[in-house]
Structures are given as C-alpha cells and as structure tokens.
Amino acid sequence: MRDTSRRRQEIIGMLQDQGSVQVHSLSEQFQVSTQTIRKDLAFLEARGVSVRCYGGAVAAGVIGVADEDPVDTKRVLHMSEKERIGRLAASMVKPGEAIILDSGTTTAQIARFLPDDTDIVVVTNDADILGQLVHKKNIEIVLLGGRLRRKNMAFYGGQTEAALDSLQVDRLFLGVDGIDLQRGITTHFEAEAALNRKMASVAREVVAVTDSSKFGRTCLHRIMGLEEVNVLITDAGAPEDSLDQASKLGCQIRIA
Structure with a gap:
C-alpha cells in the first residue's frame, strides 16, 4: 500500500508539472501493469485531481471542459x-x-x-x-x-x-x-x-x-x-x- 500511495503522489506531481500523463508511459516508468495505472487514474479522478481521457489523464486544473463559450x-x-x-x-x-x-x-x-x-x-x-x-x-x-x-x-x-x-x-x-x-x-x-x-x-x-x-x-x-x-x-x-x-x-x- 505504501508503494501505491507513493506512486500516486508521483503521478500527481507529474500532472501538476506536465498537465497530462499517459497510461503506457506510466506503466513502463513504474513497472506495473496498465490495469494498475488505470486504477490509479480512476482513484485520482474520483478525488478531483484529474480527468480521464483517451490513453491517460489530464490535470483537472488545465481542463477547459466547462468553459466552452457559446x-x-x-x-x-x-x-x-x-x-x-x-x-x-x-x-x-x-x-x-x-x-x-x-x-x-x-x-x-x-x-x-x-x-x-x-x-x-x-x-x-x-x-x-x-x-x-x-x-x-x-x-x-x-x-x-x-x-x-x-x-x-x-x-x-x-x-x-x-x-x-x-x-x-x-x-x-x-x-x-x-x-x-x-x-x-x-x-x-x-x-x-x-x-x-x-x-x-x-x-x-x-x-x-x-x-x-x-x-x-x-x-x-x-x-x-x-x-x-x-x-x-x-x-x-x-x-x-x-x-x-x-x-x-x-x-x-x-x-x-
């Protein structure tokens, strides 16, 4: 559980620095399965940290989903x-x-x-x-x-x-x-x-x-x-x- 918590903290840091992350690159970096990474991203999305997108996730703070003007x-x-x-x-x-x-x-x-x-x-x-x-x-x-x-x-x-x-x-x-x-x-x-x-x-x-x-x-x-x-x-x-x-x-x- 400690590894999971540390990994998720590092992913949060990457989202803050880069704005987005990709499942496959995270899987290779942390040497865990893509299924594990998807669980991590689902966990972060449930807490408002990020939003899932095709192939990865984007930091919630840089998403313009609710900001599309008429x-x-x-x-x-x-x-x-x-x-x-x-x-x-x-x-x-x-x-x-x-x-x-x-x-x-x-x-x-x-x-x-x-x-x-x-x-x-x-x-x-x-x-x-x-x-x-x-x-x-x-x-x-x-x-x-x-x-x-x-x-x-x-x-x-x-x-x-x-x-x-x-x-x-x-x-x-x-x-x-x-x-x-x-x-x-x-x-x-x-x-x-x-x-x-x-x-x-x-x-x-x-x-x-x-x-x-x-x-x-x-x-x-x-x-x-x-x-x-x-x-x-x-x-x-x-x-x-x-x-x-x-x-x-x-x-x-x-x-x-």
Whole structure:
C-alpha cells in the first residue's frame, strides 16, 4: 500500500508539472501493469485531481471542459486576430483546389475571405460557414449532414463521418479549442475530435488556425499531435517558445 500511495503522489506531481500523463508511459516508468495505472487514474479522478481521457489523464486544473463559450460569444472574442488569420489562410487556397473548413469562428473568417472562384470546392459541417459561402455563387459547397449541435451550429456523428469516405481534398483548415506542446490539439467535444481526425485522413495537408489565446490551453478530447500538422497559422501574440517547438516538430509557422 505504501508503494501505491507513493506512486500516486508521483503521478500527481507529474500532472501538476506536465498537465497530462499517459497510461503506457506510466506503466513502463513504474513497472506495473496498465490495469494498475488505470486504477490509479480512476482513484485520482474520483478525488478531483484529474480527468480521464483517451490513453491517460489530464490535470483537472488545465481542463477547459466547462468553459466552452457559446458560438455567439466566440464570434466577438479576438476578432481582429481571427480576421487576419482568416485572410491569410484564404490566400493559401488556389484555383482548382478542394478544401475542408472545420467548424469554428476562425474558419468562418476563412470562408468570408475566400475568392468567389468557380474552381474552388468547400466541404464543411458548419451551418454558419454555409451562411458565409451561400452568397458566393461560384464556389461549389458540400455540406456534411448529421446531427446538429446547436451550441456551435455544426453537424456531427456517424453520418457526418461517413460522408467523408468518398472524398479526397487538398487541405483541411482545422479550428482549435486548445493547443499544447504535449497534448497537441484538443477540443471540448468528443464527436468533434473524431470527425476532425476523419477530416485529416482525407486531406493532403492539415492547416491549423488559431489565435494566440488558445496556446497552453488543454481540453478533454485530443484531436492530433502537433507533429501531424503541416501548417500552423496564428497571430503575433503566440508564445515564441511554443512556436519554436512546433517548428521543430515539423509545423510550418505563419503569423497573420
């Protein structure tokens, strides 16, 4: 029992220092089974120390689960940064390309600045992005259906993911709820994480778009690691050390 208590104290320390832990790495470090580690994490979750997530746990203090703003609030937060990011991202889209615009207020700005070009195809699951694009009569729009989540006015679920099976696009523009060097890109909503991973699987290139307020923030559900992102577009307020590390992981950094 003394070993168990000591191990759990050490895991608490790691959560405080790192923000998250992984089951398999803890199993190797402490030379115990993954089942034992899962019991430890369940014990810590029951006491409010951490929150379980896929493959491990995240410190309760850095989780943004209860802090997701309604879409109307998100629209007015960091608007100038989002507009600059949207304009820069839209300039990357070339005639003849097919792209996916993930749901979000930053990706909605990309839709706003896209040229009204007959050769551009935009795939999206976001009703607000549809509203931005419907007035651009030359852009071909593919709306992914499914179950509507009114909190952010976007569609999710098995039907939404299945609609991607027959598609192949040039790039995915991926919105961000949280971005952290260790946890990667995360979101509040589990179905969104699953859909985003499916979107990335049918895209030749993944472009993450985020204002600097999302750096260092960790949400419950992991989408992907930064090493899986080809381009990261953000604003000048992003922490330089984070951008340097992201660059070392293979991300091309672009500042709007």
